[in-house]
Amino acid sequence: MKKLTITVSCLMLLTFVTAGTLWAQKKGDIELKAVAEIEIEDFNAEGKKEIKRVPATKVVPGEEVIYTIHYTNSGQKTTDNVVITNPLPEHMRYKDSSAAGVGATIVFSVDGGKTFATPENLKIQDALGREFPAAASDYTHIRWVLLSSLPLNAKGQVGFRAVLE
Amino acid sequence: MQHILVSIRNERKSALKSLVFGFLLLSTVCLPTQVALAAGTAAGTPITNQATADYTVNSTAFSETSNVTTTRVAEILNVDLVWQDAGNVTVRPGDMDRVLTFQVTNTGNGTDDYTLAGLSTLGGDDFDPTLAGIYLDSNGNGVYDAGTDTQYILNTNDPVLAADASVTVFVLNNIPGALSDNDLGNSQLTATSKTGTGAPGTVVAGAGELGTDAVVGTSGASDDDTATYIVSALTVSVVKSVAIADPFGGSEPVPGAVLTYTVSVSVVGTGTAEGLVITDPIPADTTYNAGTLNLNTGSLTDAADADAGDVGGTTPGVVTIDLGDLTNAAGIQTITFDVTIN
Numbered sequence: 001m002k003k004l005t006i007t008v009s010c011l012m013l014l015t016f017v018t019a020g021t022l023w024a025q026k027k028g029d030i031e032l033k034a035v036a037e038i039e040i041e042d043f044n045a046e047g048k049k050e051i052k053r054v055p056a057t058k059v060v061p062g063e064e065v066i067y068t069i070h071y072t073n074s075g076q077k078t079t080d081n082v083v084i085t086n087p088l089p090e091h092m093r094y095k096d097s098s099a100a101g102v103g104a105t106i107v108f109s110v111d112g113g114k115t116f117a118t119p120e121n122l123k124i125q126d127a128l129g130r131e132f133p134a135a136a137s138d139y140t141h142i143r144w145v146l147l148s149s150l151p152l153n154a155k156g157q158v159g160f161r162a163v164l165e
Numbered sequence: 166m167q168h169i170l171v172s173i174r175n176e177r178k179s180a181l182k183s184l185v186f187g188f189l190l191l192s193t194v195c196l197p198t199q200v201a202l203a204a205g206t207a208a209g210t211p212i213t214n215q216a217t218a219d220y221t222v223n224s225t226a227f228s229e230t231s232n233v234t235t236t237r238v239a240e241i242l243n244v245d246l247v248w249q250d251a252g253n254v255t256v257r258p259g260d261m262d263r264v265l266t267f268q269v270t271n272t273g274n275g276t277d278d279y280t281l282a283g284l285s286t287l288g289g290d291d292f293d294p295t296l297a298g299i300y301l302d303s304n305g306n307g308v309y310d311a312g313t314d315t316q317y318i319l320n321t322n323d324p325v326l327a328a329d330a331s332v333t334v335f336v337l338n339n340i341p342g343a344l345s346d347n348d349l350g351n352s353q354l355t356a357t358s359k360t361g362t363g364a365p366g367t368v369v370a371g372a373g374e375l376g377t378d379a380v381v382g383t384s385g386a387s388d389d390d391t392a393t394y395i396v397s398a399l400t401v402s403v404v405k406s407v408a409i410a411d412p413f414g415g416s417e418p419v420p421g422a423v424l425t426y427t428v429s430v431s432v433v434g435t436g437t438a439e440g441l442v443i444t445d446p447i448p449a450d451t452t453y454n455a456g457t458l459n460l461n462t463g464s465l466t467d468a469a470d471a472d473a474g475d476v477g478g479t480t481p482g483v484v485t486i487d488l489g490d491l492t493n494a495a496g497i498q499t500i501t502f503d504v505t506i507n
Contacts, residue, residue: 029227029229030220030227032231034214034215034216035234036234056234057236058238059212059237059239060205060238060239060241060380067214067234071218077222078222079221079222080222081219083218083220084219085218085219086217087215089213089214090212091212091238150220164206164238
């Protein structure tokens with residue numbers, strides 16, 4: 001177990017958590033690694049234009065960020081009923097149909113993570129209590145429900161895209 | 166950040182728990198509220214993402230969180246400049262310090278400062294106004310107040326605008342003389358971001374708010390607008406002619422001959438000649454023939470009364486006709502009166 005020191009300064013704390021190499025928590029059976037990237041156009045060695053991904057350190061409003069969560073069963077036992085949940089970051093708007101994850105059912109929440117459903121079953125209410133189908137911009141959380149258990153050392157990734165408002 | 170609360174379910178005593186709770190405490194105290202602006206999320210705002218895995222091992226529930234990714238919102242540099250006057254500003258030849266009103270708005274997502282430049286020697290118009298000065302609306306009332314609104318001086322008082330904020334700017338020009346009615350003169354104002362300009366997408370590293378990058382937006386971080394003056398060169402034309410009728414049926418100006426004077430008055434150009442009064446002294450050595458004063462097709466009494474004219478009433482020995490507010494559309498006003506040579 002690593003001993004961690006909590007400092008009072010917000011800024012220092014953020015810097016610590018995004019260091020990347022140090023895990024912020026005790027290693028459990030499942031390890032999650034979250035990555036945020038953007039796509040940029042670049043020229044490859046032959047001088048041809050290609051799209052490549054770089055870390056999303058600075059982004060302007062309107063730009064699309066690609067979020068990927070890598071998961072691994074690095075524990076001692078098979079893990080069952082694995083559910084990965086990602087709250088939509090504030091100021092980010094989920095890009096419709098961008099959620100992906102092999103071997104998982106993907107559901108969304110529009111009520112702050114209390115309930116989850118597939119897109120066609122999501123409803124929101126207006127001020128008068130009338131129900132409307134929810135749109136991608138209403139989503140608050142994304143959840144991947146893995147269809148099978150994860151044996152030892154099994155790994156995979158899930159992801160989605162969102163646009164900065 | 167508060168979303169982390171939702172997913173923590175286990176009760177394990179660990180550095181994780183104390184770290185996360187400590188983090189939560191700090192996050193509720195320290196995170197600034199970020200505002201959604203017209204141009205998007207405020208520059209410098211941190212966008213954080215963290216995922217949670219919930220799972221069971223032998224029917225015991227566990228939960229793990231991922232690292233937090235942080236993305237900072239970069240600053241977009243954008244500006245919008247709009248001429249505010251309702252239409253072309255009417256001026257007279259020779260006018261001084263005629264005001265044009267513009268509004269400059271920071272349409273980016275972070276505070277920025279701007280240089281201003283005025284240009285009145287543009288092509289495509291009938292005359293060049295002479296730039297007299299640029300003034301900032303110091304008291305923010307949208308109206309140019311001479312002596313109160315400060316003069317803009319480059320690199321001295323360049324306006325600083327928060328995202329979505331505006332400033333009103335006045336451009337003053339002098340109008341040349343010798344211009345024709347309806348001549349147009351243009352005057353342009355340009356606002357340019359001091360942080361950076363260029364092709365949209367140009368990055369000025371580290372120049373944005375809170376040390377983030379600044380990126381030139383779709384406006385190129387510069388905008389201009391052109392205002393127009395229109396000249397109203399109104400003149401009043403007064404033409405006098407005389408017809409002579411002598412007692413013998415001829416037209417010799419002998420004593421006893423009747424002189425019929427015709428004074429034709431009209432307005433040339435656009436606008437209104439307000440309170441137009443024509444005066445014409447009865448010539449020396451002649452006597453006014455009573456009752457002969459006419460305006461257009463109607464006769465006017467000699468006495469100063471409610472009708473438009475009098476002879477000797479307003480001023481002794483003078484024909485006075487009050488034509489009121491006259492425009493070009495009213496056409497020629499014809500005044501006639503007779504005198505006899507003494």
